[in-house]
Amino acid sequence: MLRDFVKNIGYDDPLEICLSELEALLQYNYRISKRSAALLLLQEDPEMFELVRKNEAERAEKIFSIIEKIKPHYSYPLAYIISERRQREASRIAAAVTTVGKKGSLGIKEALSRAMMNPFIGGPILLAVMYYGLYKFVGNFGAGVVVDFLEDKVFDQHLNPVFIDVVNRFVPYPVLRDLIAGDYGILTLGFRYAFAIVLPIVATFFFAFAIIEDSGYLPRLAMLVDQIFKKIGLSGRAVIPLVLGLGCSTMATMVTRTLPTKRERIIATFLLALAIPCSAQMGVILALLESRPLGLIIWLSVIVGVFMIVGFLASKIMPGELPSFYMEIPPLRFPQPSNVLRKTWSRMKWYFLEVLPLFMLASVLIWVGKITGVFGFLVRLLEHPVRWIGLPSESAVAFLFGFFRRDYGAAGLYDLKTQGLLNGNQLVVACVTLTLFLPCIAQLLMNIKERGMRVGVAMSVFILFFSFGTGWLVYVALNLLGLNL
Amino acid sequence: MRKIAIVGSPNVGKSVIFNNLTGSYADVSNYPGTTVEVSRGKCRIGEEDFEVIDTPGMYSLLPISEEEKVGRSILLDENPCLLLHVVDAKNIERMLSMTLQLLEAGLPVLLVLNVFDEAQALGIDIDTAHLEKELKVPAVKTVGTKGAGMDILRGKIEEHVKRFC
Amino acid sequence: MVQYDKDDKKQVVPLSELKPGEKGQIAYLQAKGKNQMQKLLSIGVIPGMSVLLVQRFPSYVFKLGHTQFAVDKELASSIHVKPVK
Numbered sequence: 001m002l003r004d005f006v007k008n009i010g011y012d013d014p015l016e017i018c019l020s021e022l023e024a025l026l027q028y029n030y031r032i033s034k035r036s037a038a039l040l041l042l043q044e045d046p047e048m049f050e051l052v053r054k055n056e057a058e059r060a061e062k063i064f065s066i067i068e069k070i071k072p073h074y075s076y077p078l079a080y081i082i083s084e085r086r087q088r089e090a091s092r093i094a095a096a097v098t099t100v101g102k103k104g105s106l107g108i109k110e111a112l113s114r115a116m117m118n119p120f121i122g123g124p125i126l127l128a129v130m131y132y133g134l135y136k137f138v139g140n141f142g143a144g145v146v147v148d149f150l151e152d153k154v155f156d157q158h159l160n161p162v163f164i165d166v167v168n169r170f171v172p173y174p175v176l177r178d179l180i181a182g183d184y185g186i187l188t189l190g191f192r193y194a195f196a197i198v199l200p201i202v203a204t205f206f207f208a209f210a211i212i213e214d215s216g217y218l219p220r221l222a223m224l225v226d227q228i229f230k231k232i233g234l235s236g237r238a239v240i241p242l243v244l245g246l247g248c249s250t251m252a253t254m255v256t257r258t259l260p261t262k263r264e265r266i267i268a269t270f271l272l273a274l275a276i277p278c279s280a281q282m283g284v285i286l287a288l289l290e291s292r293p294l295g296l297i298i299w300l301s302v303i304v305g306v307f308m309i310v311g312f313l314a315s316k317i318m319p320g321e322l323p324s325f326y327m328e329i330p331p332l333r334f335p336q337p338s339n340v341l342r343k344t345w346s347r348m349k350w351y352f353l354e355v356l357p358l359f360m361l362a363s364v365l366i367w368v369g370k371i372t373g374v375f376g377f378l379v380r381l382l383e384h385p386v387r388w389i390g391l392p393s394e395s396a397v398a399f400l401f402g403f404f405r406r407d408y409g410a411a412g413l414y415d416l417k418t419q420g421l422l423n424g425n426q427l428v429v430a431c432v433t434l435t436l437f438l439p440c441i442a443q444l445l446m447n448i449k450e451r452g453m454r455v456g457v458a459m460s461v462f463i464l465f466f467s468f469g470t471g472w473l474v475y476v477a478l479n480l481l482g483l484n485l
Numbered sequence: 486m487r488k489i490a491i492v493g494s495p496n497v498g499k500s501v502i503f504n505n506l507t508g509s510y511a512d513v514s515n516y517p518g519t520t521v522e523v524s525r526g527k528c529r530i531g532e533e534d535f536e537v538i539d540t541p542g543m544y545s546l547l548p549i550s551e552e553e554k555v556g557r558s559i560l561l562d563e564n565p566c567l568l569l570h571v572v573d574a575k576n577i578e579r580m581l582s583m584t585l586q587l588l589e590a591g592l593p594v595l596l597v598l599n600v601f602d603e604a605q606a607l608g609i610d611i612d613t614a615h616l617e618k619e620l621k622v623p624a625v626k627t628v629g630t631k632g633a634g635m636d637i638l639r640g641k642i643e644e645h646v647k648r649f650c
Numbered sequence: 651m652v653q654y655d656k657d658d659k660k661q662v663v664p665l666s667e668l669k670p671g672e673k674g675q676i677a678y679l680q681a682k683g684k685n686q687m688q689k690l691l692s693i694g695v696i697p698g699m700s701v702l703l704v705q706r707f708p709s710y711v712f713k714l715g716h717t718q719f720a721v722d723k724e725l726a727s728s729i730h731v732k733p734v735k
Contacts, residue, residue: 009585031561033591043547079688087696090581097616101608119708223709223720260550324686326725329718330496336630346510544692575716579694
């Protein structure tokens with residue numbers, strides 16, 4: 001709907017003449033005033049050109065020639081001339097309606113903001129945020145305290161016996177009993193993984209992330225890392241999807257839309273799929289390596305190394321525009337508790353609706369696979385690469401789970417560890433391989449949706465080989481160095 | 486149902502205004518570019534139900550990024566009966582440029598001077614009546630996160646709809 | 651033709667050459683491509699506006715009105731300003 005009253009800004013004479021010529025020629029309904037359509041054309045808006053070509057028939061040529069004729073009158077692009085004139089009008093109005101009184105104080109916030117953007121103070125601040133936000137809160141509290149409580153107290157002691165008991169009493173067929181409450185049953189495995197292991201980790205991550213997000217820290221981080229990210233073909237802006245990827249890579253892949261070039265979007269999607277562990281997975285990994293700090297450091301260095309090296313190579317191979325970086329740095333704001341809670345909740349809901357059905361589906365598929373023998377076949381197939389990287393055959397099951405969700409696979413390893421089947425070296429190799437391993441089904445689908453079938457599938461195939469290859473290298477390196485973690 | 490679209494540059498609180506009007510929840514963060522998907526909600530103003538559309542941020546009517554293209558196509562294709570142009574009150578000088586673009590385009594604009602508390606903290610005051618006279622469109626001061634000014638905003642939306650839609 | 655006279659141009663320097671804390675008035679833009687120019691214009695980097703350079707490393711941060719923007723060296727050097735004392 002257009003208003004009958006149109007506020008016009010007067011441009012200089014040659015432009016005005018040109019505008020009135022264009023307005024007379026434009027016949028199609030652009031849903032904006034003809035003057036505005038003409039201005040967009042002068043500013044070389046590609047979509048507008050397309051519309052004119054399609055809808056103005058023989059007038060199109062005339063329109064384009066008018067535009068070409070006016071350009072040489074100015075030594076700057078017309079977009080520049082038009083923006084300048086418009087800004088002068090905006091500045092005039094702004095000056096007329098605003099009064100600036102005594103300045104209040106934003107002193108402390110400004111000082112903190114400068115500190116966050118200072119490379120020498122910003123680095124330690126980042127480490128502190130990572131240590132307390134991720135390691136302490138998500139790792140120790142979410143993946144440790146809460147998971148232990150839900151796993152040991154709620155499920156093992158109370159819920160699972162009840163499930164098994166009820167199913168045994170009311171379900172007459174053993175095959176169906178297996179589906180619901182067997183080793184890989186919907187309730188005993190799917191439901192338990194989702195609620196007891198994944199939920200607490202994801203919830204604590206999203207909570208911590210929401211606070212960091214709302215404070216305005218992330219754009220400052222983007223500004224700090226821009227030069228480093230340029231080396232891997234990204235700009236500082238990519239830090240936001242990548243950090244969000246530490247929560248849920250699927251969600252983060254969606255957020256790569258905010259990156260300005262296709263090249264950056266592909267590299268970011270790829271790194272998210274390969275080297276950024278999601279919170280659920282990371283939580284389980286932190287729990288797996290809990291008592292082995294050296295193992296944790298090796299795992300972290302390998303993943304960071306892979307991230308940088310693969311990113312660097314990808315940026316060399318990928319054609320396209322080099323990234324340029326610009327970002328608004330919003331003021332630091334105190335996170336509002338209500339918004340933090342609401343956001344955590346809405347993301348958890350999104351995540352959970354995404355995850356729970358997949359977990360249950362996985363249980364069903366495993367059940368079907370076991371009945372038909374496909375499951376056993378796949379496990380035996382996977383046992384080979386698993387043995388090459390020095391892991392016990394039992395862990396093949398965990399990797400097969402990993403196809404459904406990486407965290408699901410990691411949770412499978414957790415079960416093995418509790419049974420005492422993995423030593424330190426094996427744990428590190430398994431964690432590295434599984435971190436780099438194929439993204440979960442949800443992320444694979446998102447990759448295909450956002451980047452197309454070809455790119456999505458190619459990435460997955462590469463990742464499959466690369467993850468086992470790296471796992472093997474780590475295994476060999478640990479042996480050569482004679483390390484026993 | 487008639488439509489109201491919320492537009493403006495990134496990180497000026499469009500989603501907060503959206504949440505306030507519709508009572509639903511669109512992701513709100515303190516960095517530009519949170520809204521990557523278009524959120525839609527319903528809102529009752531006066532006697533009428535409206536569909537409210539929250540758009541990804543755009544700095545100008547001339548799109549550069551994918552999200553900005555999405556934003557503009559909503560303005561053009563959905564034919565909203567009112568655009569709420571949300572701006573950061575303390576940066577009115579920089580933000581009015583886009584308001585002027587929307588007005589040149591002949592689109593029905595209501596100017597929302599959001600995050601007004603931060604402007605005040607800087608000692609900035611804006612004469613809304615004068616601004617309305619200059620631009621010939623309604624303008625409202627709001628602090629979305631605290632809900633301040635939302636009643637006046639609703640009132641002005643109702644008034645606009647009665648007069649022009 | 652809109653041209654800035656020679657004298658004017660002499661005093662004009664890229665934003666990347668200001669020291670932190672120095673102010674300037676944007677004189678003209680010399681961006682690499684149409685997109686970069688468009689990007690700068692759309693965020694309000696327009697001739698006539700005043701900027702204050704806040705920081706140079708690891709990225710350039712400048713203040714435009716009451717908002718801070720971070721840009722890389724390339725964009726910072728494409729903004730030419732007339733230093734204001």
